[in-house]
Amino acid sequence: MQTIQQEIDERTNLTSSNKLELLLFRLGDDANLDRSELFGINVFKIREIIPMPAITAVAGSPAHMMGVVDLRGQIIPVINLPAIAGCTPRTGLNILLITEYARSTQAFAVESVEDIVRLDWRQVLSAEGNAAGGMVTSLARLDGDNSDRLAQVLDVETILRQAMPSSEPAVDPANIGPAVDIKPGTVILAADDSVIARTMIEQGLEAMGLPYLMCKTGKEAWDQLQAISAKAQDEGKTVHDRIALVLTDLEMPEMDGFTLTRNIKQDPRFSSIPVVIHSSLTGSTNEAHVKKVGADAYVAKFVAEDLADALRHALAKVH
Missing domain, CATH: 2.40.50.180 (CheA-289, Domain 4)
Known part of the structure; x- marks a missing residue:
């Protein structure tokens, strides 16, 4: 037993x-x-x-x-x-x-x-x-x-x-802080399967002045990352000239965020790209899983200011 x-x-x-x-x-x-x-x-x-x-x-x-x-x-x-x-x-x-x-x-x-x-x-x-x-x-x-x-x-x-609707806006640009500068030509690659979560993430990234490419699943994000890398290579560049950071949910169809993160961190082409996991699966156990797969940061949904802080911190490490 x-x-x-x-x-x-x-x-x-x-x-x-x-x-x-x-x-x-x-x-x-x-x-x-x-x-x-x-x-x-x-x-x-x-x-x-x-x-x-x-x-x-x-x-x-x-x-x-x-x-x-x-x-x-x-x-x-x-x-x-x-x-x-x-x-x-x-x-x-x-x-x-x-x-x-x-x-x-x-x-x-x-x-x-x-x-x-x-x-x-x-x-x-x-x-x-x-x-x-x-x-x-x-x-x-x-x-x-x-x-x-x-x-x-x-x-x-x-x-x-x-x-349980809130009377407060999910994202208040006044509380997000100043815009964030990233390498010209790069974007945030984000993945979340929830319509409302994607909307809030987009509002938060826009408030930070961060361009983004939004995906609905981990598999879609992984496919996009490989396609972007191949195109950059054809242009004599690297994926780092196109992707500044990956922001991913954990629970997603086809490929979850743990697997997406592991794929990124185990691939020499992508391993130095910062990955921030943004999830409703809170708790010390899940945070330990996040560290195990090599993510650079973990932030619980959804507080726009906390997400902005996590992104700033992760981006500052590589810029």
Whole structure:
């Protein structure tokens, strides 16, 4: 029988093999198809799964906020995930997923939890442009490349912004600080699979005066990097004349940020390009993984000022 430490070590090793574990759950019947679909969230985001406790309603809460729950002395907001996704639970809201995301803790009410599956990120395909209103970042093929059994991987960033909207702008140029000068002709190569995250990153880079090239997956960023390097070589230049820094999320379809970073740092053409990881997967364990793959900096989503500081620091090391 596996010990708890062995299970932890196994999950830690997933980051070195472009794999993830996905918690599968159901929200109820879809309003359009009248059937219950599978949804997924990265196990690294899950702190705890508990039966539905008593919830205290909070006056004036946003539409999809059910209230708060007192979990061992911590007051945690509870979000009605089926309501946001347009689903109707058949048996009610029975389970709470306690999640840690972007330096915060919140609970998602769901109908049922199905399973935990281990997948290769190559089984996870971008859902960009689908009809999910930006709430689904990707589709996971649960049984391999030829599978028609799919799970929708939710964009937690977008969901939290909808459920708990902020009155403050995500990026205030006045707080970003002065513009940053980089080598003429170079850009920041950025990768993130979340629509809302890309928008905020773009606003932050623009406020810093940094030109950028935005990608939706780690694989797209890796392909771009190789193409840019080949073109620069044809012009008698190097990739350093075109790319100043790589900014990457961790959770992305096809190739995750750990694998992208490792590929960059193990390739002599790219190894000296600074890599900053920008992720909602917070905590000391994930920060240790970041160091292991050779990233130059790690910053938790999303505080624009913190991202700006991390980029300035990383760029200063090479300029």
